[in-house]
Amino acid sequence: MSLASSEPQVRVRAPGKINVFLEVGCRQSDGYHQLATAFQAVSLYEDVVATHADGFTLEVEGTVDVSGVPVDDRNLALRAARLLAAETGYGGGVHLDVFKEVPVAGGMGGGSADAAAALVACDALWGTRVGQAELHRLAAQLGADVPFALKGGTAIGTGRGDELSPALARGRFDWVLAVNEEGLSTPEVYGALDRHRERHRLDxxxxxxxxxxxxxxxxxxxxxxxxxLAETLRNDLQVAALGLRPDLAETLELGESSGALAGLVSGSGPTVAFLAASPEDAAELRDVLDAAGRDVLLAHGPVRGARVVG
Known part of the structure; x- marks a missing residue:
């Protein structure tokens, strides 16, 4: 049962994320790894507009390169819409317009934010009213980062990263993000980490x-x-990402020698995130990296999770 929205469409905004801490446990028999991570949602957003339709379709545009984003059922937002329809018995469909600010395959959870936004948008559009707990359950089926994109703010993730507990965070943290058009595959990075650990198990x-x-x-x-926070930043996947993309080490060195408090590869990369002491310091570092030919974005956190916007 549902009471579909009388509005012709619903717009939802969801944030990208930075893993300010990521410890990766041993590879499990199912191929996954246990994680312990501290997520921070940051002010790069994905906007998803859901419109009533007979079938399930999707279009993508954005301020970042979206040429590699699928628009069929490989797309996580479209899968999220189909999942919600299947779970609630909704008989109609939806057209999703996705506008992306988060770098694609950049280790910042842009696809997960799309999925979270699609769940919230379709729930509001269709009037399915499943509630936050059910949205979280569905989000966890779509990927480890999707529940956090729903929640936003700052949180600790355990299990596969989808078991969330709130973390108190005061104030504002300013980030300078060196992005890269050539993405990295998350499974490939995890595989490279496993091989690195095996090669160096005695060291x-x-x-x-x-x-x-x-x-x-x-x-x-x-x-x-x-x-x-700069003294405690950690990402176990960084060594694997740098092994696959040695050029990222040069970006890290440049940022850390040019005023950043610290830097790290974000998630599975290849985005490199630098923590700055203030908005002014972040702007100065952006100018340095831009002059050196890097593609740079500014962001701050923490920010809210997926929400309906006008």
């Missing part, structure tokens, strides 16, 4: 079966202290 500390977020990260977020 590096054993991988924890159940990873944990360091207490220093939580303290820095609670304090709203960018300098303290």
């Amino acid at each position: 590096i500390a054993p991988t924890r079966v159940v990873p944990e977020v360091d207490a220093g990260v939580l303290q820095a977020l609670r304090a709203g202290d960018a300098a303290m």
Whole structure:
């Protein structure tokens, strides 16, 4: 049962994310890894407009290169719409217009934000009213980052990253993002990490079966202290991403030597995120990186999760 919206369309905005901390546990028998991560939603957004239709269709545009984004059932937003319809028994369809600001295949969860936005938009458009708990359950079926795109703000993710608990974060954190048109495949990066750990198993500390977020990260977020957070930034996938894309190391070195408090590869890459002390410092670093030929975006966090906008 549903009471479809009388409005012709619904627009929902969902944020991209940065993993300010990501510890990757051992590879499990099902091929997945246990994770412990601290997510921060940042002010690069995906907008999804849902319009009543007989079937399920999608169009994509944006301020970033969208040429590699599928518009068939491989697209996570379209899959989200079909999933909600199947779970609720909704008999109609939807047309989704997606406008992207988050770099594609950049390790910032743009596709996951699309899926979260599609769930919220279709739920509102169709009047299915499934509630937040059910939206979260459906989001977790679509991918580990989708529940966080629904929630936004700052959160700790465990399990595959989809088991969320809130994390208190005060103040504003400013980020300078060096993006890259050539994306990285998340499964490929995880595979490269497994191979790296196997090659160096005698030289590096054993991988924890159940990873944990360091207490220093939580303290820095609670304090709203960018300098303290800079000392605790960590991404276990970074070594794998740098192995696949050695050019990213040059970008990291340039940013960290040009005023950033710290830098790290975002998620599975190839976006490199630099933490700045202030909006003014972020703008100065952007200018330096831009002059060096990098494609640069500014963002801040934390921001809200997927929500209906006018």
